[in-house]
Amino acid sequence: xxxxxxxxxxxxxxxxxxxxxxxxxxxxxxxxxxxxxxxxxxxxxxxxxxxxxxxxxxxxxxxxxxxxxxxxxxxxxxxxxxxxxxxxxxxxxxxxxxxxxxxxxxxxxxxxxxxxxxxxxxxxxxxxxxxxxxxxxxxxxxxxxxxxxxxxxxxxxxxxxxxxxxxxxxxxxxxxxxxxxxxxxxxxxxxxxxxxxxxxxxxxxxxxxxxxxxxxxxxxxxxxxxxxxxxxxxxxxxxxxxxxxxxxxxxxxxxxxxxxxxxxxxx
Amino acid sequence: xxxxxxxxxxxxxxxxxxxxxxxxxxxxxxxxxxxxxxxxxxxxxxxxxxxxxxxxxxxxxxxxxxxxxxxxxxxxxxxxxxxxxxxxxxxxxxxxxxxxxxxxxxxxxxxxxxxxxxxxxxxxxxxxxxxxxxxxxxxxxxxxxxxxxxxxxxxxxxxxxxxxxxxxxxxxxxxxxxxxxxxxxxxxxxxxxxxxxxxxxxxxxxxxxxxxxxxxxxxxxxxxxxxxxxxxxxxxxxxxxxxxxxxxxxxxxxxxxxxxxxxxxxxxxxxxxxxxxxxxxxxxx
Numbered sequence: 001x002x003x004x005x006x007x008x009x010x011x012x013x014x015x016x017x018x019x020x021x022x023x024x025x026x027x028x029x030x031x032x033x034x035x036x037x038x039x040x041x042x043x044x045x046x047x048x049x050x051x052x053x054x055x056x057x058x059x060x061x062x063x064x065x066x067x068x069x070x071x072x073x074x075x076x077x078x079x080x081x082x083x084x085x086x087x088x089x090x091x092x093x094x095x096x097x098x099x100x101x102x103x104x105x106x107x108x109x110x111x112x113x114x115x116x117x118x119x120x121x122x123x124x125x126x127x128x129x130x131x132x133x134x135x136x137x138x139x140x141x142x143x144x145x146x147x148x149x150x151x152x153x154x155x156x157x158x159x160x161x162x163x164x165x166x167x168x169x170x171x172x173x174x175x176x177x178x179x180x181x182x183x184x185x186x187x188x189x190x191x192x193x194x195x196x197x198x199x200x201x202x203x204x205x206x207x208x209x210x211x212x213x214x215x216x217x218x219x220x221x222x223x224x225x226x227x228x229x230x231x232x233x234x235x236x237x238x239x240x241x242x243x244x245x246x247x248x249x250x251x252x253x254x255x256x257x258x259x260x261x262x263x264x265x266x267x
Numbered sequence: 268x269x270x271x272x273x274x275x276x277x278x279x280x281x282x283x284x285x286x287x288x289x290x291x292x293x294x295x296x297x298x299x300x301x302x303x304x305x306x307x308x309x310x311x312x313x314x315x316x317x318x319x320x321x322x323x324x325x326x327x328x329x330x331x332x333x334x335x336x337x338x339x340x341x342x343x344x345x346x347x348x349x350x351x352x353x354x355x356x357x358x359x360x361x362x363x364x365x366x367x368x369x370x371x372x373x374x375x376x377x378x379x380x381x382x383x384x385x386x387x388x389x390x391x392x393x394x395x396x397x398x399x400x401x402x403x404x405x406x407x408x409x410x411x412x413x414x415x416x417x418x419x420x421x422x423x424x425x426x427x428x429x430x431x432x433x434x435x436x437x438x439x440x441x442x443x444x445x446x447x448x449x450x451x452x453x454x455x456x457x458x459x460x461x462x463x464x465x466x467x468x469x470x471x472x473x474x475x476x477x478x479x480x481x482x483x484x485x486x487x488x489x490x491x492x493x494x495x496x497x498x499x500x501x502x503x504x505x506x507x508x509x510x511x512x513x514x515x516x517x518x519x520x521x522x523x524x525x526x527x528x529x530x531x532x533x534x535x536x537x538x539x540x541x542x543x544x545x546x547x548x549x550x551x552x
Contacts, residue, residue: 017354017362018358020354021370024432025373027429028377028429028433029377031388031391031429032388034388035387035388084285088281088282091278091282092282095279099275103279104279107283110286110290110291113290114290116534117294118491120510120527120530121294121490121527121530121531121534122290124510124523124524125527128520129293132300133296145289146289148285149286149290180270181270182274185274210381210382212382212383212493213492213493216493217511217514226381229384230497233387233390233497243391246384246387246388249384250380250381257379
């Protein structure tokens with residue numbers, strides 16, 4: 001042990017920093033906790049003091065046709081768009097990390113760019129594309145197409161990190177042994193990056209499932225979950241039901257994110 | 268059988284096609300639409316490009332004012348969120364040791380929950396008979412609900428800071444963790460007091476992370492429209508909201524497209540500025 005502490009430590013500061021951390025965490029969780037409280041509050045108005053506990057709002061939630069329909073819509077859009085985003089993102093990641101061709105830079109730049117373009121701009125642009133150029137009605141398809149674009153960068157980053165992390169000699173060895181490159185991809189590369197692809201897919205799924213800014217512009221008569229939730233916010237008497245919905249939604253996406261993080265970190 | 272070269276194009280072309288159709292084409296279309304005089308005709312019919320929409324925008328000062336206000340709001344949000352996140356990142360980097368991942372996850376859980384829901388939670392917190400007001404009345408701190416909590420720019424700024432703090436801590440944490448501990452020992456050996464060690468060693472070395480956090484919050488916040496929509500009301504709208512208005516309430520797509528183009532250009536300019544200060548590739552790794 002060194003006589004001097006290796007870390008910039010003071011005697012008083014640690015407790016101060018810890019207090020700050022605890023306080024900030026409490027503040028961060030307060031609104032979420034409040035949502036949870038009001039989802040089991042017997043009174044329909046959102047004010048203190050609470051009027052006793054109930055699971056009635058959750059019951060009403062599952063009786064509502066519209067809620068279940070919106071949930072189904074979001075699941076369909078998220079499943080479809082995350083599948084496409086994972087496939088395309090993995091292709092970009094492979095082209096970017098396994099080849100040294102000059103043209104790969106263009107594709108990578110194009111694939112990461114949706115992270116930077118403001119959602120309102122992308123929403124407007126896609127709105128014009130579907131309304132004017134394609135002349136199609138806005139629907140779950142148009143929302144799904146938009147979600148593939150915004151989920152793609154996440155897939156690319158997660159899969160490319162994995163591709164950069166494993167030994168390229170494995171692929172070279174397989175090719176030296178006479179395997180054609182597509183065979184190497186299928187038999188060596190894809191099995192190795194499979195966990196990263198799964199994590200990427202889950203991430204893309206939650207990106208789509210939570211996404212509101214694009215969906216508000218691009219959803220037609222069939223709302224996704226967040227769009228439906230937003231449309232119901234102005235009806236005060238439905239608010240507790242919507243809060244119960246919000247809590248369930250939160251638990252659902254958190255579970256997915258946790259699984260994705262576990263897979264990503266376990267590599 | 269496909270050889271390596273062919274495989275490259277088989278990997279390259281499908282995503283390029285997809286991004287071309289659903290990303291580049293819409294943006295190009297929006298650019299074209301912003302050069303239309305009105306929205307009477309179909310897009311495929313002949314029309315003469317004109318800068319009329321942009322000229323109108325330049326004349327009407329309100330849009331520039333709103334853009335300036337949005338940039339200012341984003342600036343405030345980014346500075347405060349970064350400042351508030353720094354001690355947390357410092358705590359996570361140097362004070363928690365083996366339980367670091369637990370403390371980190373605890374911080375990130377709010378960030379992982381749905382953006383819309385967290386904003387909605389603040390709407391319920393700040394409303395005139397919302398949580399904060401009813402709590403204040405219940406405890407007898409005030410008799411009347413404070414009306415000014417919701418539907419103004421302050422509410423938008425508070426909510427956005429709340430939303431961004433956990434995210435802002437990440438690049439700062441990464442920068443702090445990259446610092447070689449030997450440097451602290453060296454500074455201590457040379458007799459630097461803790462405060463001096465922080466300001467002369469730790470803080471300068473963490474600056475890339477601080478700048479990254481600032482820009483990662485600042486840039487997306489300029490184009491924000493969801494949070495103002497929920498907690499801002501008509502008093503708290505941002506530039507993104509007028510773009511939205513021209514595509515919904517007041518259907519004027521060419522003008523909306525021109526406003527949107529300006530937003531796009533401003534964002535790209537900010538990204539270029541950010542890239543001068545922050546090595547974005549380093550963030551990805």
